[in-house]
């Protein structure tokens with residue numbers, strides 16, 4: 001389903017005057033006018049002032065909907081989020097957040113009172129009702145979490161003792177909170193009890209306007225997994241997420257924004273709200289264009305609300321104000337903010353899990369079709385030749401047939417033509433379904449890897465051995481659950497390595513094995529290891545730790561491990577189902593192909609040459625059109641696929657880099673503690689590594705990557721145009737102008753290497769430098785124009801599966817490459833012998849040795 005642009009919905013709620021305001025004699029200055037307008041009077045303006053005779057005291061603002069003190073909780077719910085509930089269970093993301101100064105009624109709207117429940121309870125009640133109604137056809141599971149962000153720290157309100165939590169981005173770019181308590185439930189009342197309990201844990205302090213003022217942002221997240229019960233080919237797994245956010249009072253941020261004085265309030269300042277304000281400003285200025293640079297990373301809140309504000313979510317903002325004259329300034333600022341937010345657009349799409357496609361499958365279909373076209377064309381040619389040989393010359397065919405026979409023959413041709421087209425369509429549909437199934441399979445693989453990655457993350461950063469243990473345990477379970485499942489590339493090798501107690505070092509044996517060989521070798525070893533204790537009649541003590549680990553992990557495993565395991569079990573079941581469907585479909589396709597070819601063979605015997613020719617030509621044309629169609633689909637999906645995979649790859653390398661960093665620090669500490677002098681080349685190498693971290697070279701690479709990705713996404717990279725203009729600043733799209741450094745953006749030197757197809761690739765890691773320096777061209781500074789790069793598109797332009805940039809040689813040939821001294825001395829770079837083999841200066845067991853020849857990118861820890 002195509003994403004749709006949606007305007008952020010902004011509602012305004014004016015609460016009644018409270019007793020304190022009445023006591024101080026405040027007057028009502030905010031009035032609802034009609035359904036969408038609010039008028040705010042400035043109490044400071046004197047209507048009689050002769051110096052300002054035309055100045056109106058009144059400012060009006062238009063919103064999607066305005067509620068005054070007479071609006072009930074039900075009215076607010078129905079007009080804002082009520083109609084979005086159906087969307088959540090169909091796989092759309094939805095966010096509602098309450099904004100406004102302290103005491104303006106945000107918590108009242110979201111949580112409400114026992115007698116007048118707020119949006120939380122009403123939404124959840126409707127959500128569960130909708131789920132119940134759809135349960136016959138669909139299977140649902142609902143889970144929730146509740147957290148607060150206070151002074152840039154995330155706390156789990158359902159389990160406050162769990163300490164501070166971290167935000168992470170998953171492979172699909174959605175934000176996850178590592179280690180948060182997720183409660184599965186199917187009952188709104190149960191959730192409300194949890195929320196009330198969680199709310200008691202929320203950071204509060206009395207303020208002038210509110211005795212129980214919440215000083216934190218509270219975020220309730222509800223996730224709905226949906227799976228069709230029908231065992232249908234196009235089965236989709238959908239994931240709808242609902243965020244309900246009760247923000248802290250905005251008055252501090254507003255004041256700081258206005259006067260810039262309280263910026264120095266240090267820890268007390270609410271950075272999240274400032275960042276939120278900045279994001280709203282940036283997004284609204286561009287009318288919600290996603291190309292505008294918006295810094296979501298400035299605070300935890302904006303990172304969490306990234307999708308809600310600028311991404312894939314249907315979003316409602318409910319702004320709150322007090323009607324009192326004493327709150328004029330705060331009300332005015334809130335109205336201005338809310339008014340700006342109205343310009344924000346989000347791009348909503350349904351979250352389907354099986355969305356990535358395998359281009360190779362399309363290529364197969366295309367070559368199949370091409371073969372058929374060739375076959376048909378050769379048939380036509382053959383027929384032409386036969387005709388020429390016939391007496392009477394080419395093209396003149398005198399067949400005197402009685403009228404009835406002619407009619408019969410025409411009917412016969414029509415029938416065969418219809419049959420052939422039908423068979424062709426059927427085949428195409430089956431081919432497409434096969435591609436889809438294959439993609440689902442890949443998606444399952446990717447998801448599986450993602451879960452293993454999630455498990456790996458906390459341990460990888462703090463305790464590598466614990467990471468290994470979790471991974472090992474999970475993999476054990478996987479293997480036991482499904483011995484014949486095909487796991488992601490590298491899985492068996494990794495298993496053999498961890499089984500033999502080696503965490504990072506790859507053994508020579510496993511390195512040289514292909515994946516199928518590794519699979520076979522792994523199972524041989526597993527079998528013999530399981531057989532041995534049975535033969536001895538008792539468990540081998542040496543073998544026990546694996547199972548002991550498993551049991552230990554089983555009893556005290558973290559919640560997210562259990563969840564990941566659950567997910568993996570689901571994925572395995574899916575994988576089995578997909579495999580069965582695929583086998584059935586392949587059989588049907590083979591059968592259909594056979595039938596079609598039999599039909600084709602019948603043709604010459606049954607129809608006149610001219611009619612036969614027509615049918616064959618028609619078939620050719622149909623096939624050609626289908627090829628074009630498939631090629632177009634493949635190109636567009638190739639782009640989607642590349643973008644979809646990039647975050648996963650980055651995350652993977654980020655994790656690997658953290659591990660390397662940890663190892664480097666550990667080993668340096670060890671050297672220091674043991675008083676071992678570090679050889680100068682190694683020390684230099686370390687300095688270079690540290691320098692790169694400090695300079696943020698990798699961050700710039702990531703920026704480059706995101707520019708490339710956004711060009712790919714908006715299609716500009718695929719637009720053919722001549723070589724780039726010298727001065728590109730004039731044509732520069734608005735959105736790129738804001739990027740740091742202006743244009744052109746100069747990266748620090750990167751190493752260029754000639755590919756086998758005479759292209760050059762940019763490779764920029766220090767490890768890369770170590771491994772490949774000798775075979776490199778002199779390293780020039782790579783100038784990257786922050787405009788969509790102009791590339792000649794041919795099949796070699798983009799190396800899709802790898803996230804590396806390979807520029808066409810044409811672009812580079814014209815550029816003059818300044819010669820530079822190599823960055824590293826030869827002792828560090830190593831040398832190349834006459835046979836072209838590299839000799840590394842590092843010890844062979846160095847765990848930082850680069851395994852793959854593809855360009856790697858790393859991300860600095862956040």
Ligand SMILES: Nc1ncnc2c1ncn2[C@@H]1O[C@H](COP(=O)(O)OP(=O)(O)OP(=O)(O)O)[C@@H](O)[C@H]1O
Pocket residue numbers: 014015016018069100101102103104105106107108109207210212213214215247248249250320
């Ligand atoms: N629409 C309303 N009708 C009746 N009472 C309301 C309404 N809105 C708010 N109130 C009352 O006003 C008081 C303050 O409201 P609330 O705690 O919801 O403010 P808040 O914006 O969440 O403040 P803070 O940011 O300080 O937490 C509460 O006693 C609440 O019951």
